[in-house]
Amino acid sequence: MRTNDELVQAEERPTEPVRPRMTRTRLGIFVATSVVYLAIVVGVLTTSWPVRFDWQVMLFRPYKQWPEIHTFLDYFVVLGQRGPTAVAVAAWLGWRTYKLGTLRPLLVLGTSLLLLNATVGAAKIGMGRLGPHYATSIGSNEMFAGGDIFPSGHTANAVVTWGVLAYLATTPRTRRVASVIAALLALGVGMTTVYLGTHWMSDVTLGWTAGLLVLLALPWFEAPMARAEAWLLALWRRVRERAVLVPAPVAPVAVAAPRSPADDQQPAREPVSVGGRSASVRSPEGRPHLPARPHTARSERTPVTPTGSRRPPSPDRAPRTSPLGPAAGRGRTVGG
Numbered sequence: 001m002r003t004n005d006e007l008v009q010a011e012e013r014p015t016e017p018v019r020p021r022m023t024r025t026r027l028g029i030f031v032a033t034s035v036v037y038l039a040i041v042v043g044v045l046t047t048s049w050p051v052r053f054d055w056q057v058m059l060f061r062p063y064k065q066w067p068e069i070h071t072f073l074d075y076f077v078v079l080g081q082r083g084p085t086a087v088a089v090a091a092w093l094g095w096r097t098y099k100l101g102t103l104r105p106l107l108v109l110g111t112s113l114l115l116l117n118a119t120v121g122a123a124k125i126g127m128g129r130l131g132p133h134y135a136t137s138i139g140s141n142e143m144f145a146g147g148d149i150f151p152s153g154h155t156a157n158a159v160v161t162w163g164v165l166a167y168l169a170t171t172p173r174t175r176r177v178a179s180v181i182a183a184l185l186a187l188g189v190g191m192t193t194v195y196l197g198t199h200w201m202s203d204v205t206l207g208w209t210a211g212l213l214v215l216l217a218l219p220w221f222e223a224p225m226a227r228a229e230a231w232l233l234a235l236w237r238r239v240r241e242r243a244v245l246v247p248a249p250v251a252p253v254a255v256a257a258p259r260s261p262a263d264d265q266q267p268a269r270e271p272v273s274v275g276g277r278s279a280s281v282r283s284p285e286g287r288p289h290l291p292a293r294p295h296t297a298r299s300e301r302t303p304v305t306p307t308g309s310r311r312p313p314s315p316d317r318a319p320r321t322s323p324l325g326p327a328a329g330r331g332r333t334v335g336g
Contacts, residue, residue, distance in 0.1 A: 019104075019219075022219040029216055030217065033209050037209040037210065044143065044150070051139070051140075052139070055138060058200065059138075070196075073192045073195055077193060077196065081154060082161075089161050089162075089164065104225065107225045108164060112218060113161075115221075116160045119210060119214065120153055123150070124150060125148060129143050129203070130145045131149045154189050155193065160211045160214050162185050163179070165178050166178035166179040186211065
């Protein structure tokens with residue numbers, strides 16, 4: 001029997017989302033979609049009815065039939081461009097990751113975009129089809145001519161990017177609504193590329209099937225994504241624990257010892273000579289106090305002997321030429 005606290009904790013704890021499995025129905029749809037994919041490729045390679053229909057639509061030139069919607073569709077087609085759509089969906093799924101406490105939404109988006117780039121990119125480069133604006137001869141399939149438009153990347157990206165939101169929905173009703181919105185966006189982006197003349201109609205149909213195959217194959221990657229999530233969360237916990245156990249170094253702060261009344265009655269300490277100069281001593285109020293320098297009396301100063309005689313010159317006085325001074329001169333006079 002659970003207590004009230006345990007029930008409250010269980011309600012507050014985020015529930016683990018249900019991971020889709022590869023059921024028989026999903027596997028059957030995957031196989032049927034793969035057959036359609038191969039049929040479109042074979043039809044274009046053999047220059048059969050898909051190529052004839054491509055040329056009929058191209059020569060009809062939809063952008064000239066309805067020029068008034070050209071500006072709107074120029075902006076609408078951005079919903080299939082990989083960069084802006086990936087950033088918008090990643091921001092939403094990042095917030096869901098924070099709320100649910102799981103990395104699965106971002107891992108599903110990253111895995112689906114990786115599969116999309118690998119499969120669609122390889123098909124584009126391998127078949128090298130030219131677009132309608134670069135076609136060389138009427139009725140040709142324009143394959144292996146150095147192009148990169150087969151299948152349509154905008155269309156496949158619209159299917160995968162918006163379809164991931166439906167794949168990650170947590171309730172059946174939300175999944176149905178998201179699936180319808182994603183299908184309409186993918187349909188609109190694909191037909192917009194045909195209207196603008198940047199893709200053949202067969203490019204768009206192959207883009208739809210290529211994006212759908214990526215979404216249908218995601219359950220096969222749920223187990224690797226779960227292992228990757230567990231490894232990333234464990235790594236994050238180790239990093240946080242290491243950051244907590246090893247605090248950042250703190251510089252020591254000098255704290256002045258409290259003064260007692262006895263310290264105030266003691267005489268001031270003599271300054272300490274440091275490097276030939278006396279260091280200053282701080283007063284009890286904290287102001288620097290320089291010690292008084294001793295004043296030397298005039299009588300104690302070192303006398304300075306002036307050069308030459310201070311008496312004025314006299315014509316009666318003989319100059320001192322003897323190095324012995326006056327005493328030596330007087331001696332010589334007495335002796336003579």
